[in-house]
Amino acid sequence: MLIQWFPGHMAKTKRLIIEHLKMVDVAVELLDARIPVSSANPMVEQLIQGKNHLVILNKADLADPEVTEQWVSFYKGKGIRVIPVSSTSNKDRKKLLAAIKETAAPALEKWKRRGIRNRSARIMILGIPNVGKSTLINRLAGTAATRTANTPGHTRGKQWVRLAQGLDLLDTPGVLWPKFDDQVAALRLAATGAIAGDVFDSFEVVSALLKDLSVRSPEVLKEKYGIDDPEEDTLLMIEKVGRRRGSLLQGGAVDTARAQQAVLSDFRSGKLGRITLDGVPGDYYENQ
Numbered sequence: 001m002l003i004q005w006f007p008g009h010m011a012k013t014k015r016l017i018i019e020h021l022k023m024v025d026v027a028v029e030l031l032d033a034r035i036p037v038s039s040a041n042p043m044v045e046q047l048i049q050g051k052n053h054l055v056i057l058n059k060a061d062l063a064d065p066e067v068t069e070q071w072v073s074f075y076k077g078k079g080i081r082v083i084p085v086s087s088t089s090n091k092d093r094k095k096l097l098a099a100i101k102e103t104a105a106p107a108l109e110k111w112k113r114r115g116i117r118n119r120s121a122r123i124m125i126l127g128i129p130n131v132g133k134s135t136l137i138n139r140l141a142g143t144a145a146t147r148t149a150n151t152p153g154h155t156r157g158k159q160w161v162r163l164a165q166g167l168d169l170l171d172t173p174g175v176l177w178p179k180f181d182d183q184v185a186a187l188r189l190a191a192t193g194a195i196a197g198d199v200f201d202s203f204e205v206v207s208a209l210l211k212d213l214s215v216r217s218p219e220v221l222k223e224k225y226g227i228d229d230p231e232e233d234t235l236l237m238i239e240k241v242g243r244r245r246g247s248l249l250q251g252g253a254v255d256t257a258r259a260q261q262a263v264l265s266d267f268r269s270g271k272l273g274r275i276t277l278d279g280v281p282g283d284y285y286e287n288q
């Protein structure tokens with residue numbers, strides 16, 4: 001679901017998230033492994049203050065594994081728990097649960113020290129649109145024994161999923177608003193599909209993506225689209241994409257709108273390979 005964000009909507013969302021956060025011990029922040037900076041909400045640290053924090057780098061199957069490793073080291077260096085996963089597959093489920101349990105352990109200890117033995121650690125998932133919140137919740141809840149409505153002690157109307165003994169997940173994720181003020185971030189969000197296409201001109205989004213690709217993966221541009229010169233003018237690049245992908249109008253001219261869509265869909269589906277757009281701070285590509 002793509003959402004248009006207005007100031008009033010943002011304020012309401014923030015209030016709701018603050019309400020929900022009051023009920024939980026652990027905040028699981030879901031980021032897109034291809035754009036860990038651009039997919040972060042600008043207020044998240046402030047919002048989740050005091051909660052045990054786990055960062056999940058989702059869609060790791062689409063991201064460059066080497067850069068993902070750099071991101072893992074980066075977060076660990078800041079003392080933040082982090083795990084790269086692919087929520088669309090079941091293979092990461094075990095390590096995901098283990099990471100959540102580890103993150104929740106201090107909360108359980110706290111309840112125990114206070115003499116509250118039967119209190120579960122409660123978890124909430126937060127992330128911007130399209131980052132994979134529902135997929136992750138379904139993956140985690142998949143084999144969970146029960147979904148419990150109105151469990152005593154929980155806020156009425158909220159659904160909780162028991163993931164394991166002493167571990168409950170709030171069924172409703174917190175939908176955070178994405179960054180808009182940062183133009184690079186906004187264009188990368190649009191490239192991944194997290195911001196609605198009609199907010200941006202698709203030429204602008206595709207130009208920025210082709211520029212990123214020409215820096216990160218010039219060999220991909222050559223192999224997939226026959227673009228030899230990464231410095232080439234964007235219009236010429238799109239022309240080459242159109243010819244290679246058969247996006248042609250009657251008469252043989254390139255249908256540039258379709259060629260642009262082809263680039264976006266190739267990138268989003270992983271057809272261009274595993275590519276990360278946001279480098280760790282200080283990395284060679286950061287300011288390119």
Ligand SMILES: Nc1nc2c(ncn2[C@@H]2O[C@H](COP(=O)(O)OP(=O)(O)OP(=O)(O)O)[C@@H](O)[C@H]2O)c(=O)[nH]1
Nearest residue numbers: 001058059060086087088129130131132133134135
């Ligand atoms: N390749 C890949 N695709 C994923 C992964 N996780 C989610 N997706 C896809 O990303 C898209 C968005 O996933 P959702 O789970 O609907 O995202 P959401 O954050 O709940 O989105 P909103 O409802 O808009 O807030 C879907 O097409 C998913 O199949 C992943 O780990 N890898």
